[in-house]
Amino acid sequence: MGADFANAAPCATLLGTLLMESPKSDTTSKIVRGLCEMDLVNEWPYGTAEEKKGAALLLKEARKLSLETLDREFHHLFVGPNDLEAPPWGSVYLDSEAVVFGDSCMSLVRWMKENGIASQEGPSREPADQIGRMFMLLAWLCENDPDLVDEYLQQHLLTWAFRYFEQLEAASEGSFYRGVAKLASTTLSDIAAQRGLKI
Secondary structure (H helix, E strand, C coil): CCHHHHHHHHHHHHHHHHHHCCCCCHHHHHHHHHHCCHHHHHCCCCHEEEHHHHHHHHHHHHCCCCCCHHHHHHHHHCCCCCCCCCEEHHHHHHCCCCCCCCHHHHHHHHHHHHHCCCCCCCCCCCCCHHHHHHHHHHHHHHHHHHHHHHHHHHHHHCHHHHHHHHHHHCCCHHHHHHHHHHHHHHHHHHHHHHCCCCC
């Protein structure tokens, strides 16, 4: 991968963690605090200054929120028990029946198997097309099989991620996950542009 893509793996790992794990976990709580304190405009490698400024303002506003408050919002947005306003699974957006574990999810699982990629379910047992897991897979591909990155992005992630981030931003009651949605969308858009991929 070129120098312009060198930061994709750590950025995707950070975003994937935030989109998959409770902010109260030890690892995630450190990421939350670090991101809220970070000078995104100057330190984040993806997006324009204006795009990063929008995310930074929201994340700085979230500094005053407790981890308990962020955890409640995480559960509201990613876990339930109520219907999720922004479901974090690709097949909900891509399949005609809008179901979890739908055809597009199974297509991703097949693609992973065909390319010798082991599925890491983790403790949450989320579908392979959960947005956080997909960012973690992007990070893994960047580090371990970069020749598959473009195919993965075009066939499996870019097909729905931007719609999801729009809905996540709208569904978020607090500033933290609105900021994460903006930052993730900006990052993914810039990575795709650097790779010459159509969005």
